[in-house]
Amino acid sequence: MVRIEDIDPPRCPPGADSEILRQLEAFGLQWDETVRYQSARHATYQAALDQLVSQGLAYPCSCSRKQWREHAVYPGWCRKAACEPDKPMAWRLRSDLGLSPVVWQDRLFGEQTFDPAQLGDVVLKRKDGLWAYQLAVVVDDADQGISDVVRGHDLLDNTPWQRQLQVALGLPEPRYLHLPLIVAGNGQKLSKQNLAPALPTDDDAARPLLHHALLALDQTPPAELASAPVTDQLAVAIADWDVARLRPDVFRVPPTI
Ligand SMILES: [Zn+2]
Numbered sequence: 385m386v387r388i389e390d391i392d393p394p395r396c397p398p399g400a401d402s403e404i405l406r407q408l409e410a411f412g413l414q415w416d417e418t419v420r421y422q423s424a425r426h427a428t429y430q431a432a433l434d435q436l437v438s439q440g441l442a443y444p445c446s447c448s449r450k451q452w453r454e455h456a457v458y459p460g461w462c463r464k465a466a467c468e469p470d471k472p473m474a475w476r477l478r479s480d481l482g483l484s485p486v487v488w489q490d491r492l493f494g495e496q497t498f499d500p501a502q503l504g505d506v507v508l509k510r511k512d513g514l515w516a517y518q519l520a521v522v523v524d525d526a527d528q529g530i531s532d533v534v535r536g537h538d539l540l541d542n543t544p545w546q547r548q549l550q551v552a553l554g555l556p557e558p559r560y561l562h563l564p565l566i567v568a569g570n571g572q573k574l575s576k577q578n579l580a581p582a583l584p585t586d587d588d589a590a591r592p593l594l595h596h597a598l599l600a601l602d603q604t605p606p607a608e609l610a611s612a613p614v615t616d617q618l619a620v621a622i623a624d625w626d627v628a629r630l631r632p633d634v635f636r637v638p639p640t641i
Pocket of ligand 1: 444445446447460461462463466467
């Protein structure tokens, strides 16, 4: 299944979705079902927020970041009543009333324990009406029957809010596997923000990159497959995939290609 998480329109230039789909295809990754767009899911996210509000687990907040900048996390000033009810409101989660402590077993990094008080009341819906990732991803994962969440270590500390939301909304708990982050030699994450080049969409360029991706995941792709068609590489990689080979590094500098 492919889900385009386009909840933040200013960060989603037109055509970005079709480029992502072409990149997936270039690496031999195909999907069933129609591609789902989070931008079309407003009513479902609103229903989830309404449920949280009716349970007393979400509240409107008028505070600006500037007002609480001396605190490590938002101190929950609007929990009982919005400080300035005439101003635009964001909606926040009552992290103090949810699952606590939040404990789960990460498949690579082992048992994780978080105190919600250290995390603060995460925003679920922004003042400009846009949905926050935390709520949208939890609702869609459950709706699409996602059993396994596999993603970068940079999202590990988002998991406690997502676990709280799953419990509050009565949704199942998926398994979690957080992966080391590939960083450049200067220690920066490979990302659009750091001007990392986009993935190629031509077959010749994709082949060696797929091989290197498997090496970066501590798997053991046969060297002679390094320039083989991506579908051949993937067939071997799927048959041979072993999560136990992964080393629990937070950061990973790949060998230069
Ligand atoms: Zn507030």
